[in-house]
Amino acid sequence: MAAGDLLGNVSIVLVHTKTPANIGAVARGMMNMGLSRLVLVRPPRDPEGEAEKLAAGAEAVIRNAARFETLRDAVADHQLVIGTSRQKGRLRKNVHTPRETAEQVVPLLAKNRVAIVFGREVNGLDRADLALCQEIVAIPSDERFPSLNLSHAFLLIAYELFVAARSTTPAPSPALAAAGELEGFFGHLQGLLQETGFLDREHPDRIMLTLRQLFGRARLDARDVSILRGILTQLQKSFQLRKPGGGSDQA
């Protein structure tokens, strides 16, 4: 399988981009680096066609872009979702450089679709969007002036993927669970943890984020998810049986 085929399984996802010119610059950079799948979540209005002006020959990438209202829908059929962020904080364990990310991702591309997600200019991805990501890629930069232009941030990651894909002979790689399946599992898990009182019903996010990162690192496949959901279902049944008002072994 050639580098170009591998990179065909990478989606570049731009969330709520503000400036159409940045979408054009990303489209051009995508074609420079062998990428073709662009996904736009709530793209900006572009009455002047600024995006296509900056695309400089890569207009087809924009015209063929998939468009979604939510990031959750946009990545549902992807097996690995990687967010870009400078705010490491609680996500620390799953943060990698572009080079590390490329080296991890490229071998997975033979059998999996990988989404690289970029947030809005200035603000980046918000918490809810970051929670949908199993990994974070953080770009090394001068700490006195760390904020990169959106198309620059994109380009460095695309370049590392391109370089890694050209030097990789794909080994057999596992087929992972899609983000949609994972979200089903996380919803199930959160429900159970709230029923049991482990999670504060009002503020479940902090613990859930830790669990999302943990299972993200575990690279679950469909069978793993099926087993985990079987466990959750069984736990829920047991819990229902013991709740006041529920049945019990003694009844």
Add this chain to the structure above:
Amino acid sequence: MAAGDLLGNVSIVLVHTKTPANIGAVARGMMNMGLSRLVLVRPPRDPEGEAEKLAAGAEAVIRNAARFETLRDAVADHQLVIGTSRQKGRLRKNVHTPRETAEQVVPLLAKNRVAIVFGREVNGLDRADLALCQEIVAIPSDERFPSLNLSHAFLLIAYELFVAARSTTPAPSPALAAAGELEGFFGHLQGLLQETGFLDREHPDRIMLTLRQLFGRARLDARDVSILRGILTQLQKSFQLRKPGGGSDQA
């Protein structure tokens, strides 16, 4: 010596840039990647201040930029001049990737000033400008769509320099001859080779380019240049003595 100090000896030289916004995007990327020395050769008029708009906080880099009419003057006080180009052709032996270039350049930065030269959008550097470069850096890209945006091309090289500088403990590195000294030597050499008829007086460029690349790879220091010029002077004297009309041992 910290990474920042090493990178202080890198100059980013933009030759005859057409679009002011690209200068702004480069200035921002320079500060992201720990660079500060911008050199502009024949910059564009910018009545609307487009460059500073795109600089997004890096306006000082543009205001402090050195400005020159010719590349030769712009790089005269640099010990290593590296051009960016996609046209490899006759320069093949001295062409490297951004990563290779960064690994070669960073150890030299403790004692040498290095210029990275970027040509005009679309056309790139012309032959005369490329002849002033000892090395060429070529950016890997998809051969079906190889032409990068100017600020993107800049950024990939700056990123590799930044990454290499952060991971380098500088070893003692040699102080090389400055481009101005090298140009004096090449002028001297070309003169002699024309006098002796080795070089076609009308079309000296092809052979001279090969010689420039050869001596570029040799990384000459000031003493090397001094010895080579001594040799040239001696050869010229001998040649004058033997020419019809010149003196001879028998006279």
